[in-house]
Amino acid sequence: MSLYAIGDLHLHFGSELKAPGQLHDRIWKNHEEKFRINCSELLTDQDTLVLVGDHSWGKNLEQAEPDLEYICALPGRKILTRGNHDMFWDTKKTDALNRQYAGRLEFLQGNYYTYQDYALVGTKGYTFEGPFWVDRRGRIVDWDEEAMAHAQKLVQRELKRLRESFEAARRDGYRKFIMFLHYPPTSVLEKKSGFTQMAEEYGAEQVIYAHCHGEARFHDSIMGMFHGIQYSLVSGDYLKWHPYQILIPQ
Ligand SMILES: [Fe+2]
Numbered sequence: 347m348s349l350y351a352i353g354d355l356h357l358h359f360g361s362e363l364k365a366p367g368q369l370h371d372r373i374w375k376n377h378e379e380k381f382r383i384n385c386s387e388l389l390t391d392q393d394t395l396v397l398v399g400d401h402s403w404g405k406n407l408e409q410a411e412p413d414l415e416y417i418c419a420l421p422g423r424k425i426l427t428r429g430n431h432d433m434f435w436d437t438k439k440t441d442a443l444n445r446q447y448a449g450r451l452e453f454l455q456g457n458y459y460t461y462q463d464y465a466l467v468g469t470k471g472y473t474f475e476g477p478f479w480v481d482r483r484g485r486i487v488d489w490d491e492e493a494m495a496h497a498q499k500l501v502q503r504e505l506k507r508l509r510e511s512f513e514a515a516r517r518d519g520y521r522k523f524i525m526f527l528h529y530p531p532t533s534v535l536e537k538k539s540g541f542t543q544m545a546e547e548y549g550a551e552q553v554i555y556a557h558c559h560g561e562a563r564f565h566d567s568i569m570g571m572f573h574g575i576q577y578s579l580v581s582g583d584y585l586k587w588h589p590y591q592i593l594i595p596q
């Protein structure tokens with residue numbers, strides 16, 4: 347019985363493949379099949395897999411359904427958080443998705459789930475991604491202030507949702523937390539953020555995130571220990587489609 351995570355499956359069984367440049371790298375070739383085999387070799391029905399967003403290219407639930415069925419067919423319990431590309435999942439539809447997939451998938455947004463004595467909390471998150479201006483050496487020298495101000499609003503909205511998730515768990519007596527985001531917790535300009543501060547405030551033991559895929563993005567944010575919290579990037583191509591084990595079974 348163990349806890350695993352991965353993100354950015356970007357499935358497209360029921361829709362057109364988007365972003366062809368990025369997703370045509372070798373690592374994406376037959377990635378659905380590689381991941382399915384890796385899961386069948388690694389996971390049992392007693393394990394829990396948290397999928398941290400960008401599940402599907404589907405523009406709506408109808409197009410995403412075959413992708414969600416693929417996830418349903420993986421071994422173990424599956425918990426999903428939202429990614430920026432998950433058009434099938436409007437925040438207001440979380441309860442409806444939980445009803446529709448009851449007993450098969452669990453959708454984490456504004457609520458929380460549990461694993462042993464841990465509360466699994468999370469939200470999509472957000473982080474400023476430019477536009478940036480770089481010098482000849484590729485160093486960032488300036489950025490779009492208006493876009494940054496807009497990003498800050500989205501960050502505040504996501505922080506509010508994350509706090510709701512922590513508070514719901516705390517009200518029910520949970521004191522041990524693992525925090526899941528789709529976006530990285532910090533932008534390339536930041537050393538810390540509202541997300542790292544909230545993880546520290548509630549004493550989260552780990553922060554798991556994805557979204558950074560393609561080798562150039564793997565080191566955009568915090569990896570490893572920071573202020574006593576373990577930060578892990580779990581985007582699928584970074585993990586080469588092997589689920590990351592969050593907790594070692596005791
Ligand atoms: Fe992605």
Ligand SMILES: [Fe+2]
Nearest residue numbers: 400429430557
């Ligand atoms: Fe993403």
